[in-house]
Amino acid sequence: MKGMVFTEFIDMVEQRFSPELMDEVIEAAAPPNGGAYTAVGQYDHHELVKMVVELSARTGVAIPDLVRTFGEYLFGRFHQGYPHLFEGMGSAFQMLSSIESIIHPEVRKLYPDARPPHFDIGGDGVNTLEMTYRSDRHFGDLAEGLIRACIEHFDERIALAREDLVDAPGSVIRFVLTRQNA
Incomplete structure (x- = not known):
């Protein structure tokens, strides 16, 4: 790490x-x-x-609470340290959908030996976004904190549901984000 x-x-x-x-x-x-x-x-x-x-x-x-809090803190630090990653991002869905296409490739450019977790992205991208987290390091609570901080950063009404997929190897968690009507 x-x-x-x-x-x-x-x-x-x-x-x-x-x-x-x-x-x-x-x-x-x-x-x-x-x-x-x-x-x-x-x-x-x-x-x-x-x-x-x-x-x-x-x-x-509790350990999960500490790790989620750290994820929230880390998001703020990413925003301060890497503002170019936030340029052109108008919503939490847009930013979170770009994790594998923009953010993690940037991380690998900066740190070639980095092994960020993998996210499979789904949902309609308008009202729902599904993010399936995969990592052998079991830091799903950190990912959840980062996601929560992203939602807060864009000041959007988005509900976040988490499903730990216990039958999957390693740490696999499905996060479902749903836009809430105003």
Whole structure:
């Protein structure tokens, strides 16, 4: 997993909780590098999982809630750091539909060794959008947080339903977004 995800997680915890708590989390998780992450480095995603587990134990916030919150935070950071990806995007459906055609190819240009999750996109694209998330890293809650933040960013009335597809290998989740009438 790209180091940028780790550095952003550390920044979020330091901002929302405290630098001291982040130090405790890193010490307890005991990553091989001692918690010294660089944005361009590549790290085992299990290190992030250990830090989330330690953060949950210290805050009492459920792991899925922490990961969704991180996804929401990360969306804001993407918007600040990569504004060109948002140019010409007029709606959440338009942005989310472009994940595999525009956003992930851009990610791979910036970070050739990145392995973003895969999304199968369906629905009519007008009133409904179906996104099937596939990843062997099981960060569906992170994806959900990113999706929720995207909806909020465009200030749209969109209902989000989630279906974990347990019979599928790895982490496969179907997100169904439905426009709500005003």
